[in-house]
Amino acid sequence: MSNALAVATVTQALALLIEHHLHPEIDMAVSVETRKPPSDPPPDPTITVFLHQVSHNPSMRNNDLVTRASDGTLLKRPAAALDLHFLISAYGEETELVGQRLIGSVVRTLHEIPVLPQELIEEAARRPYLAGSDLAESLQKVRFTPLQMDIDETSKLWGMLHNTPYSLSVVYQASLVLLDGHQKPVPAKPVQKPDVRVLPFGAPGAPEPGGVTDGAGATPPAGAAPTAETSGARPTGTPSRKTRRPGAKATGAEAAGASSGESRSAAAKTATNSGATSTVRATVAKAASGGGGRAAKKAAGDPSAGRGGGSKPGGASARSRTRATGSGVRDGGRDGTGRTGAAGRPDDPGHPDDGTES
Structure with missing residues (x-):
């Protein structure tokens, strides 16, 4: 995560990356500038790094929502995920193919080092106009990927640059740059006293096997006398819900109910026989x-x-x-x-x- 200076920091660090890796192929003094292509091409060897488009990253678009606790405490601040599109152009003496030599060096460097190094980010942040940039502390690395542009896209891009002649150029995308919000989330409180107990089932204070099925079945403290609620006993007068298996002996009210049912059945059978x-x-x-x-x-x-x-x-x-x-x-x-x-x-x-x- 980083602040709003991350975009400018990436541009300056990219210029430093290109400048530090021109040698040994380029044995001349080259000026690497972070600006748009000039309307009047310079005669000296020059490389321009121009950020021509900033877009939201499609894969991280939905991950920037604010997360808060039930009491409104900020747990996760929003972060904007950006992709940076750079136009890198080269200028120099055409008869000596200086521009082509410079573009070759740029392509080799970004293909060999596709991830922006942290030391270059820290060097770029030491500029007076980038003081306070914290891109170097971000866990998200910035990676450069070449983009292929056809004739129509190239003509539209250079057509937006008013009175600027075309020059040999390459286009790269820098992804991913995360911009944090101003608010900082409240850190979670540390654990003051860890309390972990391991008790077998049946021990005082241990939960019953299968857990508690209702709100009245809390585990009694150690040494407390069991009650009707904690011991699971059924109160007096509550009918049993158990189903008697076939062949089991009936007891109590069930036997009385069965006897009365048999008497009624015998009486009905006697009446039927009398009628027959x-x-x-x-x-x-x-x-x-x-x-x-x-x-x-x-x-x-x-x-x-x-x-x-x-x-x-x-x-x-x-x-x-x-x-x-x-x-x-x-x-x-x-x-x-x-x-x-x-x-x-x-x-x-x-x-x-x-x-x-x-």
Whole structure:
């Protein structure tokens, strides 16, 4: 980082770099001047270093924002990143090719030493008009890169120089020059007393494994009695959120809830069975009334029942009763011969037969 004198310091240091590396190829006195090309070309060997353009560096354009703390304290001051464009021209006796010899020396020097040396920056800052320049303290180095200009760009550049004849020249870019703001950031306070402790889990004052999940779970001090909040115990009356695994025994309220649930389930199952028994009785009574005396005899165990009319023993009425009852009627069941006797009960209310033939 540097102050506003960095731009002029780079120009003067570049002139010194060219002047100090003219020899041994150039054995004549050469004047290196930091000004624009003259309108009247000088007859003596002369090199001009002219800063014709200053542009913002595109890669560092967004890194110059001011950074402040929450209380407004300046943490990072802004810095403008600049690229400097130099036009270096050479003059001398044309018959002796002095200008071409000087341009060759300039190109060789900047190709061999592309980074501006710190000692030349300090030498340039000793000039009276550059007193106070701190470019030498900057960590960012200034590097020179040659630029290629076509005929159109060259004509535009020299066209801006009013009444200035063209001379053999080269163009270089100096990057990167950082200009700091006036304000200085407040330095961070040094560490007064380092306090680093290493404790295993479970030791007094050590954090619990997994960290604290809520605001009330702070680590108790060493020697303090554990409380419901610090020990992680659940207050009395708080329902448990744990899910009981299959096959585990229920305890407390869970067992009571399970018993009441089983009672309700047994009551519902009994009501269902009662309804199914009533339906079976009604179906058997209807089948018995439609079959007449033969159905009653067959239900009572008479072997002659079921022969009349060409019907087989255990005919349609028996099949109807068997199908209706499924695996058997609860009221009667099966007798020793395997016949279903539920429909042949003489004491069944509403039965048309009393179990004897008329």
